[in-house]
Amino acid sequence: MNVELKNIHKHFGKTYANKGINLAIPAGTIQGILGENGAGKSTLMKILSGFIQADSGGQIILDGKPVTIHSPADAIHVGVGMLHQDPLDFPPMRVLDNFLLGRSGGLFPNRTAVARDFSLLAEKFDFSLDPDSYVDSLTVGERQQLEIIRLLWLGARILILDEPTTGISASQKTKLFATLKILAEQGMTVIFVSHKLEDVEHLCSQVAILRAGELVGEMKPPFSTTKLVEMMFGKAVTLGERLTAEVGDAILSLNNISLEDVRLKIKDVSLDLRAGEVIGLAGLEGSGQGMFIRACSGLVRPVGGRVQLKGHDLTGKSYHTFKNAGVNFLPAARLEEGLVPGLSLTDHFVLAEQPKGIFIDRAAGEKLAEDRIKSFNIRGTPLSTVESLSGGNQQRAELALLQTPLSMILLEHPTRGLDIESVIYIWAKLKERCKQGAAIIFISSDLEEVLQYSDRVLVFFSGKVSPPIDAATTSVEQLGQLIGGKGWPEKGGSHA
């Protein structure tokens, strides 16, 4: 289906999320929409999919006919379906119920017929989804697959995907891209919203770049990365050289530690981490890296082995002991575990920095907040609540909250969902900490990030841990194979 957007405006209060956007997408195109966080990509797509309405004056034209879309139901009626960034499905319900929910029909849905349609569609795209399993037992990638076939079943001719590659595994990404290519070949219009250059370049047949609510340019292959980046940010941004801080004294030493929880067992891992060193943990989600990093922070007690921090034995000690010894942990769920929604930036700095006395020195707190906001380049005021900040700014706030001095920083997906400029900024700040003598362990599912910023890499595969790998001499392909379980020695366990 041919899509034409004419003069789309949308404002929230005084700020414009979309300013006069014109875009034409012919049928069979995979259209990339590129832009940094807050560039207005999601707003534009929510307008097209009926989740929100544009300001008056604009037009949406499908196959030459102007349409009015007042709700998502209208949108799917004219053939527009959208996959939202956080899957909009019902986790405690079964896959089949999720699939049929929203399709109109008689009072009692014919489950046998629905199940037949479901398996036909799933087979067509080679998705292995069990219709009787519960959605909360599915991975994000599988939930996407479910949503894709659901929208196709409802008759979507235009498929919008908002940041679909965040949080899915490499093999799921390959499958997703293959599916989208097949759909485009069949005349479907695919709109792929992302801030990841690599994905867009790999997949799209044309790209539109948004910046601060405006369409700043369009491009067709072959893409020039430099140009795309320039259009995204209005200036050239480079990843920069691999930075390696000078390696100092031993910070953390793990001696044959074993961990276990309900699902996984990790056995006999040994590791020596030195000041200034960065270790990346790679692996599919849930391969044990989360448990490992929590063990390094004192949140998980090892069932065997010893943990030493700067020569002191901290085996089995509490999170607070670790924290007092200079270990800080930033978990992946920023708003659930890292920050307190509802509290302002000032409140956060006060909580982190003024542990003594009952009464709060508000003036000093605000001053502190102002300083940190400036030095960490956070877009917000001392009184902004943390949930009102964008993802990148929340992450900066978390970094600003880290204690000084620190001996070890543990990070889980430190740059997930952030645009490249924020990523570079955050790593620059982290590397600064390394220079001051801190060691870093981080988890990331972005292999390039792992190789770019770590000195050594540990690969996790269903509870097995690789020996430390030198990041500078490893390629993304090699790392990808290890993560997928190829090229492992026969015997598990590892020593460094």
Add this chain to the structure above:
Amino acid sequence: MNQENLLVGLAGVLAAAAPIIFAVLGETFSERAGVINLSMNGTILLSAMGGFAVAYNTDNIVLGFLAGMLIGALVALVVAFASITLKQSQVAVGFVLALTCRDLSYFLGNPYMGQAGPRLQSLPIPFLSDLPIVGPLLFKQDFITYVSFIAIILAWVWIYRTRPGLMLQGIGEKPAAAFIRGANVNLMRYVYTMIGGALIGLAGPAYSLAIRAGWMGTISGLDGIGWIALSITIFGGWNPSRAAFGAYLFAFLQWLGLVLQGVFTQVPSQVLQVAPFPLMILTLLLVNIGNAEWVERTLAAMPENARKIFAKALRAMRASPPAALGVPFDTD
């Protein structure tokens, strides 16, 4: 105790549970849509009084039941308006309504205190009531008890088997996802809160026109039923059949308390009167055991086949509240 007495007793348990069933089903619908109707305790009292008053004045028992439902729906409308349209705290509004309605029922009910009014007669169903055991147990009840049996089945079928019921689950779970699937979330919340309110309102006359006919003000013994129904809704995992099980269990334990009083005369009667409450909690905790972490651990240690069977059984028993319970919905 001979068999006949036992059957009469158990039939009485089924009848005594009827009002609780209505209240629990009503609350289940409301909460499934995402609205906590905390006014339940007051609503039951007010509709009991109102239903009795209407039936007394019109000498029409059907009008009495309808009046109770109307009162329940109107109180629910206040809850819905405050929480959906005004986006106020459902807990605060519901709690104040619970107290207000209770006191209102005592105040307005004064003229009807102790009056003899109409009462629902039992309605044996021909042929079926002659069956051994099942007959006296199920088919010699009054009309409203039959309605309670049917209501459980209808509510279960509606929520789990029909298209709109599936959407109801979705609205309480993730309204945004229901919205993109075409649901008018806030309208549906109004509708289900009021339907739920009407069901809760049916509980009142089910007492005052049937099981405990008449209006006795503060000594009606109805104060507190609403809170119990609320906890049964929660322990029942927002599932009509499990909630009904909870209601029957409660009525059974109360009856058992009465019976045992005759047997264990040396035990203070208060102990047996109160016993149903902790027993209730214990039983319902057992039903929800699949949520506990140590159970997961035990499961993990089991051999693969056994683990799968147990995990499936526990998953089916497990209940979590509708994720959007008490959260207003906005499309922005």
